[in-house]
Amino acid sequence: MSGTYLGMPAFPKAAREAVHDQTLRGNLRHATRTIRDKRARAVAELEDWPALRAAGRAVKDRTLRHLDRYLVQLEEAVTAAGGIVHWAADADEANRIVTHLVKATGESEVVKVKSMATQEIGLNEALEAEGIRAYETDLAELIVQLGEDRPSHILVPAIHRNRGEIRDIFARTMGEWGRPAPDGLTDSPAELAEAARLHLREKFLRAKVGISGANFMVAETGTLVVVESEGNGRMCLTLPETLISVVGIEKVVPTWQDLEVFLQLLPRSSTAERMNPYTSTWTGTTDGDGPQTFHLVLLDNGRTDTLADEVGRQALRCIRCSACLNVCPVYERAGGHAYGSVYPGPIGAILSPQLRGTQTEIDASLPYASSLCGACYEVCPVAIDIPEVLVHLRERVVEGGEVTRRGVRVTLKPAKGHAAERAAMRAARWTLDHPGALRAGQRLAARTRRVHPQRLPGPGRAWSDTRALPEVPEESFRHWWQRTRGGAR
Amino acid sequence: MRVALFVTCVNDTLYPRTGRAVVSLLERLGVEVAFPQAQSCCGQPHFNTGYRHETEPLVRRFDAAFREYEYVVTPSGSCAAMVRDNYPRIGAKAAAEGRGRALAEAAARSVPKTYELTEFLVDVLGVTDVGAYFPHTVTYHPTCHGLRVLGLRDRPRRLLEHVKGLELRELPGAEECCGFGGTFAVKNAAVSAAMGADKAGHIEGTGAEAVCTVDNSCLMHIGGTLARRGSGIRPVHLAEILAATEEEPYA
Numbered sequence: 001m002s003g004t005y006l007g008m009p010a011f012p013k014a015a016r017e018a019v020h021d022q023t024l025r026g027n028l029r030h031a032t033r034t035i036r037d038k039r040a041r042a043v044a045e046l047e048d049w050p051a052l053r054a055a056g057r058a059v060k061d062r063t064l065r066h067l068d069r070y071l072v073q074l075e076e077a078v079t080a081a082g083g084i085v086h087w088a089a090d091a092d093e094a095n096r097i098v099t100h101l102v103k104a105t106g107e108s109e110v111v112k113v114k115s116m117a118t119q120e121i122g123l124n125e126a127l128e129a130e131g132i133r134a135y136e137t138d139l140a141e142l143i144v145q146l147g148e149d150r151p152s153h154i155l156v157p158a159i160h161r162n163r164g165e166i167r168d169i170f171a172r173t174m175g176e177w178g179r180p181a182p183d184g185l186t187d188s189p190a191e192l193a194e195a196a197r198l199h200l201r202e203k204f205l206r207a208k209v210g211i212s213g214a215n216f217m218v219a220e221t222g223t224l225v226v227v228e229s230e231g232n233g234r235m236c237l238t239l240p241e242t243l244i245s246v247v248g249i250e251k252v253v254p255t256w257q258d259l260e261v262f263l264q265l266l267p268r269s270s271t272a273e274r275m276n277p278y279t280s281t282w283t284g285t286t287d288g289d290g291p292q293t294f295h296l297v298l299l300d301n302g303r304t305d306t307l308a309d310e311v312g313r314q315a316l317r318c319i320r321c322s323a324c325l326n327v328c329p330v331y332e333r334a335g336g337h338a339y340g341s342v343y344p345g346p347i348g349a350i351l352s353p354q355l356r357g358t359q360t361e362i363d364a365s366l367p368y369a370s371s372l373c374g375a376c377y378e379v380c381p382v383a384i385d386i387p388e389v390l391v392h393l394r395e396r397v398v399e400g401g402e403v404t405r406r407g408v409r410v411t412l413k414p415a416k417g418h419a420a421e422r423a424a425m426r427a428a429r430w431t432l433d434h435p436g437a438l439r440a441g442q443r444l445a446a447r448t449r450r451v452h453p454q455r456l457p458g459p460g461r462a463w464s465d466t467r468a469l470p471e472v473p474e475e476s477f478r479h480w481w482q483r484t485r486g487g488a489r
Numbered sequence: 490m491r492v493a494l495f496v497t498c499v500n501d502t503l504y505p506r507t508g509r510a511v512v513s514l515l516e517r518l519g520v521e522v523a524f525p526q527a528q529s530c531c532g533q534p535h536f537n538t539g540y541r542h543e544t545e546p547l548v549r550r551f552d553a554a555f556r557e558y559e560y561v562v563t564p565s566g567s568c569a570a571m572v573r574d575n576y577p578r579i580g581a582k583a584a585a586e587g588r589g590r591a592l593a594e595a596a597a598r599s600v601p602k603t604y605e606l607t608e609f610l611v612d613v614l615g616v617t618d619v620g621a622y623f624p625h626t627v628t629y630h631p632t633c634h635g636l637r638v639l640g641l642r643d644r645p646r647r648l649l650e651h652v653k654g655l656e657l658r659e660l661p662g663a664e665e666c667c668g669f670g671g672t673f674a675v676k677n678a679a680v681s682a683a684m685g686a687d688k689a690g691h692i693e694g695t696g697a698e699a700v701c702t703v704d705n706s707c708l709m710h711i712g713g714t715l716a717r718r719g720s721g722i723r724p725v726h727l728a729e730i731l732a733a734t735e736e737e738p739y740a
């Protein structure tokens with residue numbers, strides 16, 4: 001049904017292909033730059049943005065430090081309000097719980113609110129394997145699902161598509177899923193939106209089960225919160241008889257007062273709106289109004305292990321706004337698919353290798369998918385120092401070290417394929433730590449400068465294919481200093 | 490005022506002109522400059538590639554080389570950022586690993602005295618007009634670590650604006666990374682080259698004769714890209730512009 005991330009090549013290989021896809025480059029350049037500029041304007045409107053950002057960071061840090069307490073408080077509040085809480089240690093357990101709950105209703109189809117957590121665990125595929133069809137109702141997720149594609153952006157999963165491509169996908173596939181696209185559909189945004197509206201409306205009215213995630217969960221009242229722009233989420237949250245929400249455990253905030261901070265930070269950072277058009281909140285069940293059965297599946301799936309890492313844990317502050325994707329020069333050129341995860345871009349590069357580990361080729365390559373320019377950190381509304389975590393994870397890849405896996409401290413070996421690099425780094429460090437050797441090396445380079453090649457062979461081609469090599473000077477600085485200043489320091 | 494030049498390994502080996510320019514500029518401003526021979530590399534290539542433990546001897550070396558000086562001035566935004574931002578982290582991690590406080594103390598000594606050149610000129614010496622002469626059109630690319638880690642803000646610009654004969658051309662998308670990123674340039678060569686090509690295109694669009702930065706490592710990538718494209722635009726480190734005068738023009 002939808003594409004898979006299994007067996008993804010390492011980031012550099014996938015990115016190299018994306019860089020040469022001119023349509024993709026054009027789509028991404030246009031979309032990311034538009035959102036980037038709008039976000040900057042929306043944020044500049046608030047004089048107290050730095051204070052708001054600091055508050056967001058502080059609230060998240062405090063909550064994560066006492067996560068055990070707030071989660072239990074949340075469970076009690078949700079239960080008291082008529083909801084049923086389930087705990088899932090990993091993706092498989094979460095999928096089993098949800099599949100079982102849907103089957104218990106006797107239904108074979110569900111409507112879905114846009115949700116990163118359910119994408120993360122591959123819920124749609126798990127449901128399909130059990131004969132249950134999941135309909136994505138977020139416009140962009142719908143485009144991805146109909147196109148048998150993978151999301152490439154957290155907020156705008158179909159950002160890699162332009163409207164011509166979307167028209168073709170609608171015209172070709174809507175009929176297989178339900179109401180076909182109108183004849184003569186053009187690529188005008190209004191017509192495309194109307195086609196999606198008509199197609200989705202019959203799903204909303206028919207569905208007995210809705211599945212969602214949540215942007216926030218308020219511990220003090222057991223309230224879940226979904227913020228969105230389309231209103232399709234609200235349809236799924238209110239019309240079905242049964243609602244199942246799958247939410248990462250890091251989404252809890254202690255109080256409504258804490259929530260206030262994020263309801264200001266999130267819309268401006270993500271869609272550059274002062275306030276998002278739809279904010280849905282629900283607390284358990286209410287007689288005669290909305291779903292009469294509510295299940296909350298609290299998902300760990302690597303989060304507790306991530307929380308155990310002093311540097312890496314800041315990634316759990318993330319509120320999935322996508323500002324870091326939109327500002328990232330690497331994301332803009334490589335596209336979201338190259339990150340091999342539902343979490344692309346800078347945040348994905350620090351989240352995926354923590355949630356999934358660094359064992360696979362793609363996950364070990366993600367910490368290197370950055371020039372460390374720091375633009376992501378600058379825009380992050382909860383001040384996640386993404387470059388710091390990237391470098392921290394690079395160390396985990398090449399040096400190994402202690403990590404927590406499923407609650408147990410284990411010692412990782414350095415990843416394979418870095419032996420030559422490690423030897424070179426060691427040799428370079430030795431030379432740099434022995435100025436005599438450094439001086440000798442500089443002198444040798446200067447003496448042979450006439451015969452230096454213009455282009456390097458082998459791995460050096462990665463530099464010299466597109467960049468001229470610097471010319472080695474006749475004498476190094478330290479030789480010049482010694483020659484002109486003698487032994488003077 | 491005991492001022493030492495930390496020339497950096499890249500400038501020492503490949504761009505000695507930049508080091509010589511810093512010496513001549515500072516001496517012109519009445520600063521006595523020392524060059525401790527024990528210095529080598531800040532360790533940034535190792536640290537940023539993940540080899541923290543290989544970085545540690547270089548942190549100790551930096552501290553020992555510059556221990557007796559009040560100020561360490563370096564013509565590199567990213568090397569200054571390495572010392573100021575990452576040395577404390579390296580020290581803290583070593584302490585957390587039960588290996589004592591020595592590295593943390595070395596970091597604590599190094600951080601407050603390390604200045605990127607434009608910071609030293611503007612903040613310590615209090616000058617923005619250094620009496621330079623550079624009769625060319627120039628565009629300025631603010632390199633990422635200077636811009637975002639050190640927060641250099643308009644210091645380089647203010648210095649450039651006071652250079653006699655210099656015409657500053659605005660660089661579109663100036664604050665976007667050039668794509669160098671140290672080992673990123675070879676580990677993710679395709680993306681790095683694509684970023685470099687876009688940066689080069691913007692630079693060419695300004696019609697300037699020279700592009701200037703406070704980092705020769707970024708300039709090596711930008712200049713190398715420009716040269717491969719057959720562009721005649723010259724990469725020049727800011728220090729070399731500031732060192733040039735009517736009596737001793739840039740050659």
